[in-house]
Amino acid sequence: MSSPVNIRQLQTSAPGFDAEFQRVLHWSAEEDHAIEERVKAILADVKARGDAAVLEYTARFDALEAASVAALELSRDELKAAFEAITPAQRSALEAAAARVRAYHERQLEACGRSWSYRDADGTLLGQKVTPLDRVGVYVPGGKAAYPSSVLMNVVPAQVAGVGEIVMVVPTPRGEKNPLVLAAAYVAGVHRAYTLGGAQAVAALAYGTATVPRVDKITGPGNAYVASAKKHVFGQVGIDMIAGPSEILVLADGSTPADWVAMDLFSQAEHDELAQSILLCPDAGYIAEVKAAIERLLPGMPRQGIIRASLEGRGALIRTRSMEEACEISNRIAPEHLEVSSRDPHRWEPLLRHAGAIFLGAYTSESLGDYCAGPNHVLPTSGTARFSSPLGVYDFQKRSSLIEVSEAGAQVLGTIAAELAYGEGLQAHAQAAEFRLSANNTKGGAR
CATH class of the missing domain: 3.40.50.1980 (Nitrogenase molybdenum iron protein domain)
Structure with missing residues (x-):
């Protein structure tokens, strides 16, 4: 009992x-300082030596020997073979889950992920241009915890957002590949996948190597080494969160x-x-x-x-x-x-x-x-839901402001801007605005 x-x-x-x-x-x-120091050393080494360092750490930590990083890339055919090898029930469940996740994030795209603009009465155009990230990296656990659901939750919204290339990294200790993870990568539409894990995989994605392309943002869960590495490369690339x-x-x-x-x-x-x-x-x-x-x-x-x-x-x-x-x-x-x-x-x-x-x-x-x-399962933890949101389409997009000021609009806005700029002691700002005022523009407009 x-x-x-x-x-x-x-x-x-x-x-x-x-x-x-x-x-x-x-x-x-609180940081484990031993982990922090090891991670910083790995990041610096991969940044300096690229593929060679990635191969050494993969052999050391995952007991996986390879002649090159290229040999660790999973082909689309291998992902498809994994999908075809799992049971019909598993295939059906993956496809049904992916369809629901996609439908939810397509609604999200409609609600918040589109460009927009409007014109003032004087013809000035103001708006927002929404564009997808060029390339993202998705880290998927593959050791003690292997989660095909995490593949769907990270890759599908990136796909819906229109990301140009999605690169997945997944550790395969001793070369043991989880067929459901590979099948999920096939269903979700991963473009490139490597059997790499740990801080060295995060470094390869953040800095790029001769084989692994540099990405703009890294998402996905991992162990303490992965979390620490994501924290340290933030700024070099974007990250989703530290969970x-x-x-x-x-x-x-x-x-x-x-x-x-x-x-x-x-x-x-x-x-x-x-x-x-x-x-x-x-x-x-x-x-x-x-x-x-x-x-x-x-x-x-x-x-x-x-x-x-x-x-x-x-x-x-x-x-x-x-x-x-x-x-x-x-x-x-x-x-x-x-x-x-x-x-x-x-x-x-x-x-x-x-x-x-x-x-x-x-x-x-x-x-x-x-x-x-359908909604994303990558969620803020440790009280950060007070100011953070679930992973979504918006995490794989960026927004640029659109501003086109008409001649009439420049007369109003130029006066306001000049007044504030002089108050801040920034004369060039002020005069750049004033040059466009009709009273100062003898040619009556731009050449």
Whole structure:
């Protein structure tokens, strides 16, 4: 018989709740200086020696020997062969998930990813030109954690945005390739793929080598070395985000079967020991039911050791005074995944301001969002949903302002600009505007 799960049980009405609550939320993102130093050395080496350094680190860290980096490139035919070799059920699931992800991001493109312009009454044109990035790199885990869903979530929105070339890197320790990852790359439409991983893969994408093309932005999850490398190359290239441990917060009114909620808490806890699973509910009896379900269901989970460590280390079952208070606390947490497990989730949704993704209703498990609902599963963590958004089409585009000032418009705007420029002590700015004023322009217009 397994020992009880020592998950924290808190009450918002109890003295000292705030201090205990902060201990639950605390996660140290302090850098491991040994990792930082190793990563900086790898980045510098790849920048200086290119392919040769990439090959050395791939042999050292992935036990994968190759005569050249070109030999580590996966052809489109190899990706297609992987797709054809998986089971019909897997092929169908990949294609269905990709179609839903594509449909969602096409809607996103229509909503926010188009160029626009308008003219003032005087004929001045103002607008925004939206253009896709030329080339992006997608990092896909391929060691202990191999996620074909991450291929879809990173590649499909880049495709929808119109990115010219999508380059995928995926580690294959000892040469072991995950067929579902390769099949997902085929379905999603990756243009080039290399069996490279770690900080050396990030460096190759950021700086370019004789074989690996330099990209404009790098997206996708990875281990501590990958996260550190992305942080250090930011500025040289764009990145999506620096992600922390996975999180789920469930707001429950007691109407959902307790087993369902317990399993939803498990769904994030099984990622790793630092993942966070929290339940907020005003019903003490229901919290007891969920706790009993955790005890009953945990022994049947293949990753029960990881789940237990996560729940005991960073999990919590919190009794609130009301659902309104639960929503307030949710906004303080700003979770990655937020489930509103309620009879009437739309009653509470307007109160929720900060979350990476909001899952409404008892039937909307977070796992559906991870794989096939349609919205992106690359989400802000560690409270950054207060100011960050999910990965989307907009991450693979850039915006340029369009300004075309008419002669009439220059008379109005030139006077305003000159006044402000003189106030800032920038005479050339002011005179550049004044030269275009009719009173100063004896030729009556541009030549």
